[in-house]
Amino acid sequence: EDQVTQSPEALRLQEGESSSLNCSYTVSGLRGLFWYRQDPGKGPEFLFTLYSAGEEKEKERLKATLTKKESFLHITAPKPEDSATYLCAVQAAYAGGTSYGKLTFGQGTILTVHP
Amino acid sequence: GAGVSQSPSNKVTEKGKDVELRCDPISGHTALYWYRQSLGQGLEFLIYFQGNSAPDKSGLPSDRFSAERTGGSVSTLTIQRTQQEDSAVYLCASRMTGTNTGELFFGEGSRLTVL
Numbered sequence: 001e002d003q004v005t006q007s008p009e010a011l012r013l014q015e016g017e018s019s020s021l022n023c024s025y026t027v028s029g030l031r032g033l034f035w036y037r038q039d040p041g042k043g044p045e046f047l048f049t050l051y052s053a054g055e056e057k058e059k060e061r062l063k064a065t066l067t068k069k070e071s072f073l074h075i076t077a078p079k080p081e082d083s084a085t086y087l088c089a090v091q092a093a094y095a096g097g098t099s100y101g102k103l104t105f106g107q108g109t110i111l112t113v114h115p
Numbered sequence: 116g117a118g119v120s121q122s123p124s125n126k127v128t129e130k131g132k133d134v135e136l137r138c139d140p141i142s143g144h145t146a147l148y149w150y151r152q153s154l155g156q157g158l159e160f161l162i163y164f165q166g167n168s169a170p171d172k173s174g175l176p177s178d179r180f181s182a183e184r185t186g187g188s189v190s191t192l193t194i195q196r197t198q199q200e201d202s203a204v205y206l207c208a209s210r211m212t213g214t215n216t217g218e219l220f221f222g223e224g225s226r227l228t229v230l
Contacts, residue, residue: 004157034217043119043206043221044158087157091217101146102171103217107157 002027002092004106012112013078021073021109023088031093033071034103035064038085047086078113085110117141119222121207127228128197136192136225140209147190148219149182153203161205164190165212197229 005024013019025033032051036044048057050066057064061082063074073086089103120139128134140147149161160174164184175181179197184190194201204226208219 032217041223043208043223044219045221046218049217089158089217101148101163101165101216102160102173103148103158103219104160105150105158107155 002090002104004088004090004104006086006088006106006109008109009107010110010112012114013075015079015113015115016077018074018076018078020075021086021111023071023073023106024069025071025088025090026069027090027092027104029093031091033066034089034091035062035071035073036087036089036105038087038108044087075111078111080113080115083111083113119207119209119220121205121222121225123225124223125226125228127230129230130199131196133193133195134197134227136194136205136227138190138192138207138209138222140188140190140207141220142188143211144209144220145187145212146210147184148208149190149192150206150208151203152206152224158206161192194227197227199229202227202229 003026007022032049034049035047038044048064053068055066061076065072085108087105087108089105091103122137147164150158152158162182163171166187167184179195182192204224206224208221210219
C-alpha cells in the first residue's frame with residue numbers, strides 16, 4: 001500500500017528564516033510526486049510535479065526536490081503570506097506503466113510565518 | 116464556471132439521514148476525484164472517475180457510500196444512513212486527461228456535520 005509521511009506536523013518560522021519540509025514515501029512504482037498548498041477553508045492548490053530522483057522545481061520562494069525515498073520543499077526567506085498547510089502526494093505507476101490516477105496524500109505540514 | 120463548484124458548502128444532518136453532495140467540475144475535464152478530509156487529517160481518497168466510469172472506487176469506506184457521474188460532467192456523492200464518523204469536508208477535484216496527471220483542481224469542499 002502506498003504511504004506518505006510528512007514532517008514536521010507544524011513549523012513556525014520568523015519572516016526571512018529559511019527552512020525545509022520533508023515528505024517520505026513508499027510506493028510500488030512512482031509515477032509522480034506532487035506538492036500542494038492548502039489555505040484554511042479552501043481546497044488544495046497545485047504547486048509542483050516531480051517525476052524522477054534528482055529533479056528540482058522552483059516557484060518564487062519555494063523549491064521542491066526529489067530522491068528515491070523522499071522529497072523536500074525548501075522555503076527561502078519566507079513571508080507571512082507563505083503561511084498555509086503544505087501537502088505532499090504520490091501517484092503510483094501500475095503494471096504496464098498505467099495508473100488509475102489515484103493520488104495518496106500525506107497529512108500535511110502546517111507552516112506559520114510570523115512577521 | 117471558472118473552477119470546480121461544490122454544493123452545498125455546508126450541510127448539517129441527523130444521524131441516519133441520507134445526504135447528497137454535488138460536484139460540478141471544470142468544463143472539459145474528463146477525470147474527477149472525490150476525497151474526504153477529517154479535522155486535522157490528510158486527504159483520504161474515495162473514488163476516481165474517468166468520464167462516466169469509475170475505474171477506482173477502492174476508497175469508499177462502506178456500502179453506505181456511492182457516487183455517480185453523468186454526461187461526463189456533474190458528479191454526486193451519496194451517503195446513506197449517515198453516522199457521526201462521516202462528519203468531514205468532502206472535496207471534489209477534476210483534471211483533463213493527458214495532462215499532468217497529478218495536477219488536480221479542487222473545489223472548496225462540502226462540510227458535512229452529522230449530529
